[in-house]
Amino acid sequence: MNRQVNYIISAHLLLATLTAGVLFFKNISSTEFLPENEEAFCGTVSPTAAVLSETAVKGKTLFMSRCASCHSLFKDGTGPGLFGFEDRGSWADRNKxxxxxxxxxxxxxxxxxxxxxxxxxxxxxxxxPDITRDEVDAIADYITQAGEQRGY
Ligand code: HEC
Structure with missing residues (x-):
């Protein structure tokens, strides 16, 4: 009788641990490991903003390989978050x-x-020193369009 009770309690504990484990990992995989600018977006997105232009896709690759070690789009880090940078400093002037x-x-x-x-x-x-104007333009397009995707 006693062994049976023990058995039932152990089985319940095991089940509870497994469920907690599954919930925990499910939660992590759905939120924690997404890159900052690819977070699940829950608002409505206008059809034109939903897809990056061809240039912006190139810009994204460049941004990820050359800028993302110091810059995010929407958060300050080693360098400032770059979304909206053209409203700051003298960056409205592309030559600068x-x-x-x-x-x-x-x-x-x-x-x-x-x-x-x-x-x-x-x-x-x-x-x-070797970056081209086209590459900078592509990065700027990516930054703007990534913001639009977020509904900014
Ligand atoms: C090694 C880190 C690092 C890398 C890599 C880097 N930046 Fe920066 N960036 C900074 C820092 C830090 C600042 C702030 C000014 C300073 O301290 O030099 C800055 C400032 C800027 C600014 C001005 C932002 C503002 O708010 O006015 C722009 C624009 C910019 N970076 C663009 C880029 C782009 C585009 C790339 C990739 C091609 C890039 N950065 C790569 C560190 C970096």
Whole structure:
């Protein structure tokens, strides 16, 4: 009789542990491991914003390989979150943006805004002397369209 009770209790404990385990892993796999800009989006997305343009897809690849080690789109990290960057500093002028990305330390000498940023973030952006204008344009497209996808 006693052994039977023990057996039933153990079986229930085992079942509870398994269920908790399954729920735990299900939860992790559905949220934790998605990259920041691919998080499940729960609002309505307009059809035009749902898909990245061909250029923006190239931009995304470039962004991931060259910029994402320091920049996210929507959160500050080693460098500022880049969504909306064209409203800041002198980045509405695309020529200035090319100059900056090619050689940040040189650009900073004549630009108080980026000197201020550097003080704030306490580290120096790497230069990309070989980056082309098309590549910078593609990255900028990606940043804008990723924001649109989020409904910004
Ligand atoms: C090694 C880290 C690092 C990498 C890699 C990097 N950045 Fe930065 N970026 C920074 C930091 C830090 C700042 C802030 C200024 C400073 O301290 O140099 C910055 C600033 C900027 C700004 C100005 C942001 C604002 O809010 O005005 C832009 C635009 C930018 N980066 C674009 C890029 C792009 C595009 C790439 C990839 C081609 C890139 N960065 C790669 C670290 C980095």
């Amino acid at each position: 943006l090319y100059e900056w990305i090619k050689n940040p330390s040189e650009f900073m000498k004549k630009d108080p805004y980026t000197r201020e940023l550097q003080k704030q973030y306490g580290s120096m952006m790497t230069g990309f």
